[in-house]
Amino acid sequence: MDTPANTQHLHLGALIFPGIDQFDFTGPFEVLSRLPNSTFHVIGKDTAPVRDMKGLILTPEQVLWENPPLDVLIVPGGAGQVALMEDEDVLAFIRQQANSAKIVFSVCTGALTVAAAGLLKGVRSTTHWASIHLLEPLGVIPVNQRVVIDGKFVSAAGVSSGLDGALQVAALLRGDLVAQEIQLYMQYAPKPPFHSGIPETAPAEVLASARSAGSELAETRLAVIKRIAAKKARSAPGLP
């Protein structure tokens, strides 16, 4: 992808929905709303406020088909993305925007939504650590990495990974100096007080507890993805 000159106005848009994990969206918003000469669109199925997984109210200002073709489409995740994987309005919107976008940027389980739209077949991608096994049934090549870039598809792993992904997207769009200035503004020199951010370094007790807390949602996701995969297999040309 060529880095467009700062003189070209950029349209970025993030899809928000009930049950989103707000941080999948607000992290990238913090970075990407600061790109010079750009407009950030907050997009919903309608303009009704939605609540995130923990109840935070977020308000979209545009609906799916209202906004201009986006240079960057941001697809966050969260428990609410399960419903989006079988929502034909949303999937058609993602497909159409992806067609002309420079970058499709998924955060966390947003990758599963993009994959359900049929866009990540054979594409290297990542997602939240607890969902990474769900990429393969959707035809995606899973990569256990914080940020993965494959062509126009940028994927960030769980939740806070969206910050690192967004800084990489900022650099792709406006160059390293702009991304670095945003990082400095945000004072993003992280110092987590524990080393528990990934399964590989988390204490066994913490990992077990987190897996247990997420097990019901993981099962629901798997059931939906099996249904989608079966449907796609039935409709694939050349198959009985």
Added chain:
Amino acid sequence: MDTPANTQHLHLGALIFPGIDQFDFTGPFEVLSRLPNSTFHVIGKDTAPVRDMKGLILTPEQVLWENPPLDVLIVPGGAGQVALMEDEDVLAFIRQQANSAKIVFSVCTGALTVAAAGLLKGVRSTTHWASIHLLEPLGVIPVNQRVVIDGKFVSAAGVSSGLDGALQVAALLRGDLVAQEIQLYMQYAPKPPFHSGIPETAPAEVLASARSAGSELAETRLAVIKRIAAKKARSAPGLP
């Protein structure tokens, strides 16, 4: 501070306002809304939605005096905090809540608001790197550190520091295992693509540009703080 048992229900509340930096609030919300057996209150001067510095709509659900005494008061920053430093309603609210709270947690320039309420005299605190010189005129002992804890006052430096501060607050309130589980859920094993998060490591060109972009706001802040300091000096007992 004693770590309360998980059986004690906790009330946490964050003050939001026009011109907030949304991430000062949404970062800590992501962590602290996940504490077991707790309620997170989003508090405004009224319940009208507010826009953050870059236009994101956030909606308070409670007004200043409606909520119960808070165990944790979170005071975010952003350009809009300048007005709060002379807003007697807000300052009185902060003083009253601080009186009974277990923790007063400021993020970014939220420390200046807490200081303007007269609560940080002789207290070690931090704030956004571009505002740290403004702590001293308010009687605060500035500490150039990502998170500072002094008694019940926890302060985080600029914007994204709120994540690290919130994880420390989570550990204080509910213990290390709970904080680590939240960190794992958020997949918070950060890998910024650049080393530009603090003035000490940012490229000179990036620092100069960031300083220039923030200079007008820095001057406004300084003027307000001089006015507050002069007013406090005039009203101090024993002075002419």
